[in-house]
Amino acid sequence: RTVYVNGDYLPETEAKVSIFDRGFLMADGVYEVVTVLSGKLIDFEGHMLRLDRSLGELEMAQPDAREDLLEIHRELITRNAIDEGLIYMQVTRGNPGDRDFHYPPEGTKPTLVLFTQSMPGLIDSAKAKRGARVVTVPDLRWGRRDIKTVQLLYPSMAKMAASAAGVDDAWMIEDGLITEGTSNNAYIIKDGRIVTRALSHDILHGITRATVLRFAREAQMEVEERSFTLEEALDADEAFITSASAFVTPVVEIDGEKVGSGAPGPVAARLREIYIDESLKAAI
Ligand code: PMP
Numbered sequence: 001r002t003v004y005v006n007g008d009y010l011p012e013t014e015a016k017v018s019i020f021d022r023g024f025l026m027a028d029g030v031y032e033v034v035t036v037l038s039g040k041l042i043d044f045e046g047h048m049l050r051l052d053r054s055l056g057e058l059e060m061a062q063p064d065a066r067e068d069l070l071e072i073h074r075e076l077i078t079r080n081a082i083d084e085g086l087i088y089m090q091v092t093r094g095n096p097g098d099r100d101f102h103y104p105p106e107g108t109k110p111t112l113v114l115f116t117q118s119m120p121g122l123i124d125s126a127k128a129k130r131g132a133r134v135v136t137v138p139d140l141r142w143g144r145r146d147i148k149t150v151q152l153l154y155p156s157m158a159k160m161a162a163s164a165a166g167v168d169d170a171w172m173i174e175d176g177l178i179t180e181g182t183s184n185n186a187y188i189i190k191d192g193r194i195v196t197r198a199l200s201h202d203i204l205h206g207i208t209r210a211t212v213l214r215f216a217r218e219a220q221m222e223v224e225e226r227s228f229t230l231e232e233a234l235d236a237d238e239a240f241i242t243s244a245s246a247f248v249t250p251v252v253e254i255d256g257e258k259v260g261s262g263a264p265g266p267v268a269a270r271l272r273e274i275y276i277d278e279s280l281k282a283a284i
Pocket of ligand 1: 033180181182183184185203204205206207208209242243244245
């Protein structure tokens with residue numbers, strides 16, 4: 001693979017970042033993942049707006065102008081011949097030259113890293129066809145989940161718990177209410193109404209969430225942005241998740257119990273179809 005590090009396109013084996021980089025020592029960094037379909041970027045603008053917000057919340061410098069970031073994304077698609085897959089972009093506070101909890105007062109040049117992941121089968125996904133199975137775990141993450149930091153240890157632990165239970169993923173619960181999935185937003189459908197937690201510091205503001213809710217409202221579906229319990233989810237007609245790479249993926253089982261009929265339902269299927277069709281049309 002050809003990857004990008006601070007201005008250079010390099011073979012992945014030659015790419016280097018300092019051991020003093022605050023991303024490495026402090027998880028002092030943020031990231032975005034943009035999906036590529038037919039060699040084009042899905043919702044690029046949305047992801048860049050969220051990057052700006054994450055950087056702003058952490059008083060971190062912009063690594064590059066928006067047009068330059070777009071150019072780098074496109075160059076990596078071309079150099080790695082990505083048709084279907086992802087582009088991972090990470091910005092950290094950079095290398096202050098030593099370890100110190102304080103942000104460097106004079107600021108440091110941010111470290112900018114991008115790489116591609118080829119993933120044929122995102123659209124034609126076996127998991128989307130059969131539906132995902134999840135277990136619930138307590139949400140033990142920090143209180144600013146709206147900032148997309150590289151601090152992903154707890155979500156990794158939750159994914160391991162899901163694998164150990166023989167299922168696909170985990171939904172997290174706080175104060176008796178579902179927050180979100182380990183790397184996706186969580187939804188239920190009851191009597192035709194789509195229910196998903198409202199935006200706050202408690203969850204990541206999914207770019208796919210925003211787009212899917214817009215399409216749902218345009219299609220005259222009812223949307224309720226509010227928290228829901230595990231019991232409600234088990235009593236729902238359907239459940240699903242959204243993320244840049246999962247699009248809309250039905251959830252058919254939670255903690256070993258079937259949701260609805262236990263098979264992917266019509267509302268999630270319709271939303272997935274609309275999302276993929278419209279995203280392909282708007283891709284750049
Ligand atoms: N929640 C969490 C915790 C996530 O990590 C992600 C994916 N990065 C999402 C939700 C979905 O966000 P998006 O739709 O922007 O991929």
